[in-house]
Amino acid sequence: MIFKSLKYQKYADKICKKLTDFQENFRNEYDIDNYANWFYNQSSETLRLYSDDKDIYFKYIPVGTFSQNTNTWMWSWANEDSVEPKKFRTLKVKEFGKKKNYSNLINAHFDGDKYTGWELTSIAFDIIGGIGTYRVISDHLEKYFLLTEQITKREAEKIESDLIECSIHGKIRKAFICQHLNAETKVGFEEAFDSYRGMELDEENDFQAWCAECEKERLKTDGWNDESMEFAKIKLVCERCYFEIKELNQTG
Ligand SMILES: [Zn+2]
Ligand SMILES: [Zn+2]
Incomplete structure (x- = not known):
């Protein structure tokens, strides 16, 4: 049994109706229904729709997932398996939910039905x-x-x-890292x-870290210069490796 407050249901119905109209225009404008296949890339947060003769690319924000096996919804901010940085944007929905006391917008996961996914996506669309x-x-x-903008194939690449x-x-x-x-x-x-x-990063920013010895060198030279850079010999790692190393260094 799914309990929903009347106030929430009224709000959700209104928002769903709003999205239906909007989505209708969107589908027509981008001819969304006339692509045979889809492919999304979590790391780059891009969605590609394609057929033999054409394709179209979008940037996206992941809203959440609904399991047809367990009939449960999960907000993307709560999904630890997801590497999508923009998932945290959906915390804005949670904030709104807290103000209004709408439990479906606050709880990480809960039971739902076949309408749940679109309902919550409509609300996320309205807020974000x-x-x-x-x-x-x-x-x-x-x-x-949530599709935020259309991009070219070159931009996606x-x-x-x-x-x-x-x-x-x-x-x-x-x-x-050093x-x-x-x-x-x-x-x-x-x-x-x-x-x-x-964490979401601006285009100019990258995750960068160095060890205590490198920090000493860096302070000695009053910030990074050729000498301290030579000592650090910065190398490339993946984001997950970075955070594994960070967490190792932070454990007591
Ligand atoms: Zn170092
Ligand atoms: Zn790695």
Whole structure:
């Protein structure tokens, strides 16, 4: 039995109706229904729709997933398996839910039915914004997207090419660390800025960290210069490796 407050249901119905009209225009404008296949890339947060003779690319924000097996919804911010940085944008929905006391917008996961995914996606769309929404289904898992902009194939490839292929974690965002940081021993962990897993970054920013010894060198030379850079010998790792090393260094 799914309990929903009357106030929430009234609100949700209104928002769903709003999206239906909007989505209708979106489908027509981008001819969304006339692509045979889809492919999405979590690391670059891009969705490609394609047929033999054409394709179209979008940037997306993941809203959440609905399992047809267990009939449960999960907000993307709560999905620890997802490497999508923009999932945290959906916390804006949670904030709104807290103000209104709507439990479906606050709880990480809960029971639902076949309407749940679109209902919550409509609400997310109303709160976060975008140009349209999309859903894919594979292995009984429905995944919902807010599409934020159409991009060209070249732009999609550029986003992809900025990713690194990690032998353990797959294709994922890049991070930079000094030659001394490693996954086995604690050597101190200094960062260019405070970071957290899945954090969204501006185009100019990268995850960057160095060890305690490098920090000494850096301070000696009053910031990075050729000498301290030579000492650090910055290398490339994947984002997940970066956070594994960070967490190792932070454990008591
Ligand atoms: Zn170092
Ligand atoms: Zn890795």
